[in-house]
Amino acid sequence: MYKIITKEDFATSVSEFDINKLSDTEVQNYLNLSTLYRLLLNEYIKQLGLENCENAIKNSELKFIPINTSKQDFYQYYNNSNLDYYYIRNNIYINRLNEKEKEYLQKKLNSHDYSLNNQDINFISQTLCKVIKEVHDNTSEPFDVNFGPLSTNFFAPNNALVIGFRYDMFNDNGMDEDTFVDNYEKQREFCLSLNEQLEIEIQNRLQIPVKVIEYDENSIKKNQNYNNLEMKGRVK
Amino acid sequence: MNFKMSKSVNLSNVRAYNSKVNKIDYTYNEETYTPNSNSQANIENKYLETKNINTNENLQITPEEAMNIGLKQNRNSVAGIFENNEIASNAAMAAGGFANGVGNFGENVVDAGVTGATVLATPFTWLYDQFAGTNTTEEMWSNTNAFVAEEHVNNAFEDFYTNNEIGKAMNENASEVMQYGNAGYNTAVGVGYLTATVASAGTVSHVSSLGMASSGAAISGTAGFGKGTSDALNNGATTQEALIAGGLTGLWEGGQWMFGAKIAGKGFTTVALDTGSGAVDPIVRSGIQMIYNDQGFVETLEQNGGVEGILSNAAIAGSFSALGEITTFRKNATSENTISPKTNYKNASDFFEEARGQNNNYGIDQGVFRKLSPLDEAYKNVRTYLLDMGFSRIDTLEIMTTINSTGVCSYAEFANEIMNTYKNSPTEFERIFGYPMYTSSGQLNDSQLLMDLYVFANNTDNGGRLFQPQDNTIKIVNHDTSNQSYYWHGLRYEKNTKLISSFLQSKDPNLTYEVEYLGHRSENSIGNNFDAMTGEPVLDNFDSVTGEKILYDTNNLKARVDTALSDNQNVGMTIWPPKHTGHITLHGMADGVKDVSTSQWDGEDGHAIFVTGTNDQGIIVSSWGEQYRIDWKDLEFSQFSIAASTIK
Numbered sequence: 001m002y003k004i005i006t007k008e009d010f011a012t013s014v015s016e017f018d019i020n021k022l023s024d025t026e027v028q029n030y031l032n033l034s035t036l037y038r039l040l041l042n043e044y045i046k047q048l049g050l051e052n053c054e055n056a057i058k059n060s061e062l063k064f065i066p067i068n069t070s071k072q073d074f075y076q077y078y079n080n081s082n083l084d085y086y087y088i089r090n091n092i093y094i095n096r097l098n099e100k101e102k103e104y105l106q107k108k109l110n111s112h113d114y115s116l117n118n119q120d121i122n123f124i125s126q127t128l129c130k131v132i133k134e135v136h137d138n139t140s141e142p143f144d145v146n147f148g149p150l151s152t153n154f155f156a157p158n159n160a161l162v163i164g165f166r167y168d169m170f171n172d173n174g175m176d177e178d179t180f181v182d183n184y185e186k187q188r189e190f191c192l193s194l195n196e197q198l199e200i201e202i203q204n205r206l207q208i209p210v211k212v213i214e215y216d217e218n219s220i221k222k223n224q225n226y227n228n229l230e231m232k233g234r235v236k
Numbered sequence: 237m238n239f240k241m242s243k244s245v246n247l248s249n250v251r252a253y254n255s256k257v258n259k260i261d262y263t264y265n266e267e268t269y270t271p272n273s274n275s276q277a278n279i280e281n282k283y284l285e286t287k288n289i290n291t292n293e294n295l296q297i298t299p300e301e302a303m304n305i306g307l308k309q310n311r312n313s314v315a316g317i318f319e320n321n322e323i324a325s326n327a328a329m330a331a332g333g334f335a336n337g338v339g340n341f342g343e344n345v346v347d348a349g350v351t352g353a354t355v356l357a358t359p360f361t362w363l364y365d366q367f368a369g370t371n372t373t374e375e376m377w378s379n380t381n382a383f384v385a386e387e388h389v390n391n392a393f394e395d396f397y398t399n400n401e402i403g404k405a406m407n408e409n410a411s412e413v414m415q416y417g418n419a420g421y422n423t424a425v426g427v428g429y430l431t432a433t434v435a436s437a438g439t440v441s442h443v444s445s446l447g448m449a450s451s452g453a454a455i456s457g458t459a460g461f462g463k464g465t466s467d468a469l470n471n472g473a474t475t476q477e478a479l480i481a482g483g484l485t486g487l488w489e490g491g492q493w494m495f496g497a498k499i500a501g502k503g504f505t506t507v508a509l510d511t512g513s514g515a516v517d518p519i520v521r522s523g524i525q526m527i528y529n530d531q532g533f534v535e536t537l538e539q540n541g542g543v544e545g546i547l548s549n550a551a552i553a554g555s556f557s558a559l560g561e562i563t564t565f566r567k568n569a570t571s572e573n574t575i576s577p578k579t580n581y582k583n584a585s586d587f588f589e590e591a592r593g594q595n596n597n598y599g600i601d602q603g604v605f606r607k608l609s610p611l612d613e614a615y616k617n618v619r620t621y622l623l624d625m626g627f628s629r630i631d632t633l634e635i636m637t638t639i640n641s642t643g644v645c646s647y648a649e650f651a652n653e654i655m656n657t658y659k660n661s662p663t664e665f666e667r668i669f670g671y672p673m674y675t676s677s678g679q680l681n682d683s684q685l686l687m688d689l690y691v692f693a694n695n696t697d698n699g700g701r702l703f704q705p706q707d708n709t710i711k712i713v714n715h716d717t718s719n720q721s722y723y724w725h726g727l728r729y730e731k732n733t734k735l736i737s738s739f740l741q742s743k744d745p746n747l748t749y750e751v752e753y754l755g756h757r758s759e760n761s762i763g764n765n766f767d768a769m770t771g772e773p774v775l776d777n778f779d780s781v782t783g784e785k786i787l788y789d790t791n792n793l794k795a796r797v798d799t800a801l802s803d804n805q806n807v808g809m810t811i812w813p814p815k816h817t818g819h820i821t822l823h824g825m826a827d828g829v830k831d832v833s834t835s836q837w838d839g840e841d842g843h844a845i846f847v848t849g850t851n852d853q854g855i856i857v858s859s860w861g862e863q864y865r866i867d868w869k870d871l872e873f874s875q876f877s878i879a880a881s882t883i884k
Binding site: 136143144145150153157177181188219 | 606630638640644
């Protein structure tokens with residue numbers, strides 16, 4: 001079952017398209033399409049290396065504890081990716097799709113089959129650049145955008161694929177202080193190395209900038225509205 | 237680049253997709269995109285062919301396994317070329333074998349979890365030690381927890397020439413003097429090869445741009461292969477000899493890019509060495525040319541400039557001092573710095589430019605802690621500092637991780653003011669603040685100052701809300717960093733100006749902080765409705781009669797800022813995102829530094845930056861450890877506050 005982004009959350013994340021000018025029916029369909037695109041994008045990036053990294057973390061024996069759903073970042077919550085640590089942090093601007101592309105997405109939505117196939121891979125790869133790009137009229141490109149607080153820790157180029165990374169850093173899970181500290185410092189080393197490699201790996205595959213940004217409770221965009229409408233579908 | 241993991245992860249146990257994805261061309265064309273037809277055309281082409289790999293659909297093979305199988309096949313065919321070919325082997329030993337060894341060593345040891353940057357420096361210092369009779373490598377590793385890694389250096393070289401099919405063939409078929417560990421091998425190629433590699437360090441400064449280093453190496457290496465092959469064929473080489481020469485040239489060209497850029501990307505001091513002199517290049521080229529010119533190494537080298545001239549060349553001498561600089565990164569922190577800082581800076585701009593040469597930062601980077609590894613000296617210094625204050629180990633980790641989660645720009649700006657104040661008197665800095673202004677490796681100790689400011693401001697004894705002293709300890713009592721205090725010299729926020737004075741006087745009761753305002757433009761809609769210079773209510777942004785926007789006069793502003801800077805005052809600035817006013821663009825001034833626009837910013841929070849100069853176009857600032865320019869025209873219709881301050 002997939003969580004569909006709400007109208008209120010959508011408005012806070014995508015300001016260039018005014019969803020309020022749509023009728024109620026159109027609004028819901030638009031939100032469904034937006035959710036579907038994000039889902040397909042997630043599945044695609046999972047194949048490129050995200051799932052490998054996720055498994056590496058789980059198999060690392062360094063006790064990375066996932067963030068509870070109730071504390072998830074707005075973007076993480078709506079990713080529907082079945083990943084515990086990584087998520088796509090970009091805003092998704094499906095308003096930039098042309099008519100044929102919208103038709104394709106609509107057809108996919110109507111099929112109720114949301115598993116990623118070869119056609120979907122082509123569709124995502126052809127539209128990805130324009131759908132995730134942050135734009136500004138008067139700034140020369142590329143420029144840096146803050147995907148979080150105003151610090152280079154959260155900067156990424158405006159045309160980058162931005163991957164959020166988060167785990168429950170300070171949950172000691174019953175460890176004594178010495179064990180926790182030792183484990184934590186190893187986690188930091190591991191994450192620095194792992195996320196560097198992930199950036200390189202996906203960047204080499206996609207040929208666009210890729211940035212992995214690590215978040216904590218203070219730097220995320222908090223989820224304001226837990227979804228109460230789910231998109232029915234099946235995964236083959 | 238191999239997708240390599242820490243040794244604690246056994247990727248071969250990880251199930252991976254058997255298929256791979258095409259390198260995607262993202263040229264988007266509205267006219268031609270047709271989902272159905274494109275997908276039909278691409279179905280057969282969607283996966284990369286993996287030759288000689290068992291692609292049984294029921295067999296899951298990881299990317300690493302596929303890579304290893306391919307590499308093994310390549311090695312066997314190349315090794316055969318060196319059999320009974322002394323010239324080729326000598327050339328390979330001189331020019332290519334060491335590059336392979338450095339590359340393999342670097343990747344293998346990084347797998348062991350040691351600091352990549354130190355690893356990359358180690359082969360250089362190891363060779364330096366052979367000539368200078370020093371223990372530089374040992375000293376360099378003495379502060380790490382992975383001293384055992386030093387063994388990997390010797391093991392990697394020995395392993396390559398003993399066990400690797402290519403290395404073994406090279407070594408066994410070379411002349412005795414050119415065999416691994418002997419004089420010819422060491423003197424002819426090793427030092428010059430590696431110092432030129434170090435000297436080719438680029439200006440890559442962001443982690444993610446290591447990807448660009450990989451691409452640069454591939455491009456450079458490919459170009460080198462083509463050129464080397466072509467040169468060889470034009471000089472009568474056989475096809476095989478030409479291919480070897482081309483491959484080795486590609487390694488030489490690509491290796492310079494890869495290792496140089498990686499070193500710069502890890503924050504190493506950029507070793508200033510003129511690669512254009514070509515002093516060391518003939519050594520490598522000579523080795524490669526020997527493959528097909530039927531001459532000895534020395535004869536070939538003479539034709540390329542001669543040994544004596546090269547060995548006495550200033551570049552070589554410079555390279556030894558450059559190697560020495562690299563080794564200082566791992567020296568123990570003591571009160572006696574081995575590198576004496578300058579104390580004759582004329583102004584903030586000079587000082588920040590020098591600092592950039594040391595650690596790649598133009599001023600303080602507020603996000604520094606997220607970029608530090610627990611093995612870095614700066615990390616250890618600050619961790620010790622917090623523990624000595626009385627924080628628990630867990631609280632120490634949390635503070636170092638979350639310090640910038642809400643943004644500590646005002647701390648960074650104030651830290652820049654302090655550093656600028658004492659730029660010519662580091663001894664005085666240490667006396668006042670209790671820790672050195674420079675680390676043992678000669679870099680500004682700004683991360684410790686930043687942390688010092690952070691703890692002071694957020695201590696409940698000083699009006700903060702995050703940390704509370706208890707007996708002889710201090711602990712985190714509020715984990716929400718949005719409750720942090722701010723250092724800001726805004727006139728309206730008197731408590732923040734007071735905080736600045738309190739901090740300084742906690743270090744030395746005689747210190748004072750004076751501030752005067754140079755300019756302030758705000759908009760009424762958020763309540764900033766007075767002029768900081770005159771105290772009078774500021775005009776509306778739009779003329780209430782004509783409806784036209786009212787612009788701020790920046791001509792006089794430039795003059796005021798220039799005067800303050802020439803008087804050696806600290807000039808700080810705050811900028812806000814626009815509501816009804818115009819946006820501000822910070823134009824990146826260094827290579828690879830992109831523009832940032834306030835139009836992308838949420839909310840009403842301002843950003844504090846440190847001014848280092850002006851020019852006709854705009855005002856030059858330090859922000860996030862980088863140099864930016866804000867155009868005067870942007871300030872005409874936007875929100876900002878700018879002030880000059882003095883610490884004395």
